[in-house]
Amino acid sequence: MQFLIHGVSSLNLTNDYLNHKCFLNQGIYNSRSKYKDNLNICLREVRTGSSTMGGYLNMNMGEAPDTANVLFQCRGDTRGSKCNSCGDAAVAGFRKRCPMNKGGIIWYNLCFLWVSAINETDGQFKTDYKNTFSMKNPNNVRGDAKLFAKRVVDFFSELTLKVYLRLKWGHEVILYSAGEKKLGKNTLYAMVQCIGSTLDCESCLAWSINKLFKNGDIKQGGRVLGMNCNIRYELYPFLRS
Secondary structure: OOOEOOOOOOOOOOOOEEEEEEOHHHOEOOOOOHHHHHHHHHHHHHHHOOOOOOOEEEEEEOOOOOOEEEEEEEOOOOOHHHHHHHHHHHHHHHHHHOOOEOOEEEEEOOEEEEEEOOOOHHHOEOOOOOOOEEEEOOOEOEOOHHHHHHHHHHHHHHHHHHHHHHHHHOOOOEEEEEEEEEEOOEEEEEEEEEEOOEOOHHHHHHHHHHHHHOOOOOEOOEEEEOOOEEEEEEOOOOOOO
């Protein structure tokens, strides 16, 4: 089996902005509101880095109806100062793109930030299939594209199983698995990740994998990003070793 690749990108380890969504249905807050004060406390925790050294922060502040909820997570290979730097960028980006919005989500290459005025039950998050987006490598697969897609899906399934076992037998906050596999002369690189407080990591990952290939548009790489989980594959290395 051989798949030819071209136009390979360099290792993508930067804090590049990817996308955002402001939750318009949650409304806006005014400059003197209690919600603003609560949100500022949460976002300050993201920016100080003291609570995000492990790459994950799930926090709420205040009493209803002024409770601010914040979820922040770095990509599984990103820790320490790199994660903190992405947190700074995410907070600044959210304030710029969703000013005065009570809720929204913003994605960067190395992290994402989610803000909401709606409380989740016991801090556990149902999978949000609405506020997601996908990106694809512009290059087509040369060769048997359907076989290539099957190999990618199979590899994603292997990585998903590893995450499931960690969730079942351990208590890891960041549910992350990544790896590489030879495909003929090329190497496939892939990752899957869920937030530790999601109610159904497996279903979220399965939905995301299906979303990448459901229209038969098979590319050399792609990713799906949401709040509960995200996946990515490429024919070039994009993660820290």
